[in-house]
Amino acid sequence: MVPSSDRGPVAARIAHAPSRAREAATLAPMDDLLPGLRGQERARRRLAAALDRGRLPHALAFVGPSGVGRALAARALARALHCAEAPRRGCGTCPACRRIDAGHHAGLEWLRPADGARTISVEAARDVRNRAMRAPLEGPAHVIVVDPAEALTVQAANALLKVLEEPPEGVYFMLLCAGLGGLLPTIASRCVPIRFGTLPAAEVESIMDEHLPELDGKTRRAALDLAAGRPGEALRLARDPSVPALLDLLAAARAAVAEGPSAVFAGDGGAFWTALAAAAKATGIKGTAGERAAALALIDLWALEARRDLLRAAGSGRGGAARAARLLERLANARAALERNASVRLCLEDLVLTLADDAPCDAA
Numbered sequence: 001m002v003p004s005s006d007r008g009p010v011a012a013r014i015a016h017a018p019s020r021a022r023e024a025a026t027l028a029p030m031d032d033l034l035p036g037l038r039g040q041e042r043a044r045r046r047l048a049a050a051l052d053r054g055r056l057p058h059a060l061a062f063v064g065p066s067g068v069g070r071a072l073a074a075r076a077l078a079r080a081l082h083c084a085e086a087p088r089r090g091c092g093t094c095p096a097c098r099r100i101d102a103g104h105h106a107g108l109e110w111l112r113p114a115d116g117a118r119t120i121s122v123e124a125a126r127d128v129r130n131r132a133m134r135a136p137l138e139g140p141a142h143v144i145v146v147d148p149a150e151a152l153t154v155q156a157a158n159a160l161l162k163v164l165e166e167p168p169e170g171v172y173f174m175l176l177c178a179g180l181g182g183l184l185p186t187i188a189s190r191c192v193p194i195r196f197g198t199l200p201a202a203e204v205e206s207i208m209d210e211h212l213p214e215l216d217g218k219t220r221r222a223a224l225d226l227a228a229g230r231p232g233e234a235l236r237l238a239r240d241p242s243v244p245a246l247l248d249l250l251a252a253a254r255a256a257v258a259e260g261p262s263a264v265f266a267g268d269g270g271a272f273w274t275a276l277a278a279a280a281k282a283t284g285i286k287g288t289a290g291e292r293a294a295a296l297a298l299i300d301l302w303a304l305e306a307r308r309d310l311l312r313a314a315g316s317g318r319g320g321a322a323r324a325a326r327l328l329e330r331l332a333n334a335r336a337a338l339e340r341n342a343s344v345r346l347c348l349e350d351l352v353l354t355l356a357d358d359a360p361c362d363a364a
């Protein structure tokens with residue numbers, strides 16, 4: 001790990017900041033760091049302390065589930081590194097802070113899978129590495145957020161190894177990941193892990209009500225329930241206009257599993273297929289592509305529910321973990337088949353019948 005030099009560009013920028021702002025930053029309580037990020041007290045304090053010592057690690061891994069504030073934290077750190085008005089905190093209102101928030105600052109870049117892809121390509125990783133070698137490009141720092149770091153292919157990860165180990169002065173890598181186990185050991189060992197956890201239900205509810213005060217009760221309850229402590233996920237669900245139809249489809253799918261073969265062989269007028277048609281329409285995509293999109297979204301929603309049940313079972317010590325884990329496996333198989341372009345109807349039939357077969361074992 002390469003610590004920031006006291007003579008580095010960040011420190012230089014701090015030294016030249018207006019004295020009143022510098023004083024305010026010195027006196028600012030740690031809670032001023034990462035405004036907009038809720039909870040995550042430990043992560044917040046560790047990062048604030050590192051900034052105050054001028055020793056923010058150059059490679060950080062933000063470890064935790066998606067939707068709990070890892071990306072918000074990365075953006076807030078970029079503000080803290082670039083802001084001249086409130087050095088080491090970020091004022092949120094100066095041109096640099098506002099351009100970072102709007103995604104228009106060359107000192108913050110995101111390395112993500114390209115649209116429609118699930119992995120980050122080696123070409124994209126090389127581009128980022130080459131820019132990092134010439135950085136900082138704007139302002140005193142260059143922040144690279146890899147989101148999610150698990151999406152790096154082996155070649156892409158290897159392309160970043162050297163720059164992760166010895167980044168140029170002012171370059172910071174922030175790798176967002178669910179767990180260090182999903183990264184190459186050579187990558188994980190170069191990062192300082194910062195843990196992010198789920199939020200208490202009351203906190204997620206208050207975030208939802210701040211952002212979406214007009215939300216209808218049914219969608220609100222479902223989003224809160226399925227997101228299980230992840231406010232970003234709750235907001236994403238609540239804002240997705242196809243979610244109400246998908247919730248109906250999920251209910252119909254569960255009913256079909258309980259009913260067994262007659263539910264899927266009832267013809268197009270059966271409740272399950274009617275719900276699929278409605279959800280396909282809600283996606284706004286025409287024809288079988290809409291049906292496929294709805295089926296994939298159903299599986300993702302169902303998996304969200306299964307993961308929530310898995311977490312609850314693990315937390316409570318009660319049973320249900322094995323059932324939830326098997327359901328997740330079945331859903332992953334169905335998803336893979338749908339992605340291979342298998343028939344949507346056959347995939348869903350197979351899924352419902354397999355789960356109906358599982359049900360008696362679960363009851364036993």
Ligand SMILES: [Zn+2]
Nearest residue numbers: 083091094097
């Ligand atoms: Zn600012």
